[in-house]
Amino acid sequence: MKVHIITLGCSKNTVDSEMLSGHLKANQMELAETIEDADTLVINTCGFIDAAKEESVNTILEAAQLKKSGALQRLIVAGCLSERYGDDLRKEIPEVDHFFGTEAYEQIIKAISPDLKYSLLGERILSTPQHYAYLKISEGCDNPCSFCAIPIMRGTHRSTPIETLVKSAQGLVAQGVKELILVAQDLTYYGLDIYDKRRLADLLSALADESGAEWIRCMYAYPAKFPLDVLQVIRDTSNICNYLDMPLQHASTNVLKNMRRGITRRATEELLDQIRQTVPDIVLRSTFIIGYPSETEADVDELVEFLDKQQLDRVGVFQYSQEDDTYAYILGDPLSAEVKESRMNRVMDLQRGISLAKNLAKVGSVQRVLIEEDLGGEYRGRTEADAPEVDNDVYVTSSHELVLGSFVHVAIDDAEDFDLFGRAQLN
Numbered sequence: 001m002k003v004h005i006i007t008l009g010c011s012k013n014t015v016d017s018e019m020l021s022g023h024l025k026a027n028q029m030e031l032a033e034t035i036e037d038a039d040t041l042v043i044n045t046c047g048f049i050d051a052a053k054e055e056s057v058n059t060i061l062e063a064a065q066l067k068k069s070g071a072l073q074r075l076i077v078a079g080c081l082s083e084r085y086g087d088d089l090r091k092e093i094p095e096v097d098h099f100f101g102t103e104a105y106e107q108i109i110k111a112i113s114p115d116l117k118y119s120l121l122g123e124r125i126l127s128t129p130q131h132y133a134y135l136k137i138s139e140g141c142d143n144p145c146s147f148c149a150i151p152i153m154r155g156t157h158r159s160t161p162i163e164t165l166v167k168s169a170q171g172l173v174a175q176g177v178k179e180l181i182l183v184a185q186d187l188t189y190y191g192l193d194i195y196d197k198r199r200l201a202d203l204l205s206a207l208a209d210e211s212g213a214e215w216i217r218c219m220y221a222y223p224a225k226f227p228l229d230v231l232q233v234i235r236d237t238s239n240i241c242n243y244l245d246m247p248l249q250h251a252s253t254n255v256l257k258n259m260r261r262g263i264t265r266r267a268t269e270e271l272l273d274q275i276r277q278t279v280p281d282i283v284l285r286s287t288f289i290i291g292y293p294s295e296t297e298a299d300v301d302e303l304v305e306f307l308d309k310q311q312l313d314r315v316g317v318f319q320y321s322q323e324d325d326t327y328a329y330i331l332g333d334p335l336s337a338e339v340k341e342s343r344m345n346r347v348m349d350l351q352r353g354i355s356l357a358k359n360l361a362k363v364g365s366v367q368r369v370l371i372e373e374d375l376g377g378e379y380r381g382r383t384e385a386d387a388p389e390v391d392n393d394v395y396v397t398s399s400h401e402l403v404l405g406s407f408v409h410v411a412i413d414d415a416e417d418f419d420l421f422g423r424a425q426l427n
Helices: 011-026 050-069 080-092 104-113 151-153 162-174 199-210 229-236 251-257 265-278 297-310 327-331 337-360
Strands: 002-008 040-046 076-077 132-136 179-183 215-218 240-245 283-290 314-319 368-374 379-383 393-397 405-416 421-425
Touching: 002 104, 011 040, 011 104, 011 132, 011 179, 040 080, 040 368, 050 076, 050 080, 076 080, 076 104, 076 179, 076 368, 080 151, 104 162, 132 162, 151 314, 151 327, 162 199, 199 229, 229 240, 229 265, 229 297, 251 265, 251 283, 265 297, 283 337, 297 421, 314 337, 337 405, 368 421
Parallel strands: 002 040, 040 076, 132 179, 179 215, 215 240, 240 283, 283 314, 393 421
Antiparallel strands: 368 379, 368 405, 379 393, 405 421
16 A cells, blocks of 8 residues: 655644654555555645635645546545535545544544554654654644634644653654754643643753754744743753744734734733843744734834834744634625735835845854755755744855755855855865
């Protein structure tokens, strides 16, 4: 039995697909590198926003045509979209053999081969480059954000014990992983459900001391009730990146209140000040939603003014997507796509200038770079200030061959708005 997996959506889905791959292999099934080589296709879907849902549906429809033509024996759909809209999808796309929700490893295995004996042993096969891996520390979310359907799809917050995560991290490092990227729907909630208090700081300390990873990076940190003890650990621990991804979603208190974010602009600015005071050289990344139903031009003005003042290092922007069964659904989606696009461009034009200024300030410096790709004549890598796939790249020339997944010191001699350019220094 040859199985191919298509993974759509976020890094949490990547982890789920890697876990499924491990379980398939442990049950003597072959992982096919392409759809053409597969008997069975598993599509791990995303249902977060309209664009992600559309991509998932289109992928399923294309696979359904392959099933009709006989190119596939079996088609299985899993993940967030399936969790949320499985009943509707069954009616509309009968070519799909099975629909499963999130983390349905055992059900998928049994659907492919009912005779196989199965046990959850924590197997995992990486789909990322060997030098980095995502470490999902919890599942689900208890935050009441008005725009978000994640609790509907992923359920309530569930932390994985520290001991289990340390063991998983050690296993990843033993495979050659050098960078662990901590992900969850909300990192900062970690531990409340099983330890009765937030224990992200304790987890970070344990991973730093015991995993053997050279970089540990934090993504998806919710700003409301942020555990400040995390900052001292980031500052004082050499293998924890001075980097924090904190999705703020907006800066206008009116919009934040409507979004049910549990924080105001003033409290946000106080938190950012405290973060920078405790970790002076920290790199701050955030994402923002443009076009929330109650958002006015004045709210966008406030967001732009906030970003100009705060000079965040990395910024991503999403257009609001109306989601069924969320608190904000009753507000409709009154702003046109053109208005959202215009507002988004305004924010990103500002951020492009901020990023360029920050990158130009690095010209003449020497940066430690993790080499990721050989482009033939030059290499592409990342600094500690950059997460994979979403942040800046460094393009490196070298008089000698560089090993992918190795750390190299690079003299930066040029910069663009989202890229750095430099020369590898010989040891």
